[in-house]
Amino acid sequence: MTQAIAPATLTSATFAQQVLEADKPVAVDFWAPWCGPCRAVAPLLDELAVDYAGKVTVAKLNVDDHPELAARYGVRSIPTVMVFAKGQVAATLIGARGRQDYQKAFDAASH
Numbered sequence: 001m002t003q004a005i006a007p008a009t010l011t012s013a014t015f016a017q018q019v020l021e022a023d024k025p026v027a028v029d030f031w032a033p034w035c036g037p038c039r040a041v042a043p044l045l046d047e048l049a050v051d052y053a054g055k056v057t058v059a060k061l062n063v064d065d066h067p068e069l070a071a072r073y074g075v076r077s078i079p080t081v082m083v084f085a086k087g088q089v090a091a092t093l094i095g096a097r098g099r100q101d102y103q104k105a106f107d108a109a110s111h
Helices: 015-020 036-051 067-072 099-109
Strands: 026-031 057-062 080-085 088-094
Touching: 015 026, 015 057, 026 036, 026 099, 036 057, 036 099, 080 099, 088 099
Parallel strands: 026 057
Antiparallel strands: 026 080, 080 088
């Protein structure tokens, strides 16, 4: 049985340490509870968190709770997944996307 790996929940207080200072790539899901497409991609991102365990960390940031971070990174539409590598944005995926799109971004950032 595969152990479930829940995406980390980010806050303004933890963002720098958990994302910008991370030693491996971090995929940040900018989302909100009322967003239908966000809820639609959540199970896929949960699966990818397991598939990429040890290579890419998947984390979630609620834009309603932390609008300053969404503004800082220019998030105007959700869901937006940004893949950070070495403190920099390596990829941005806007809208609900398919598994291959996320895998391609995760693979590029983790090599």
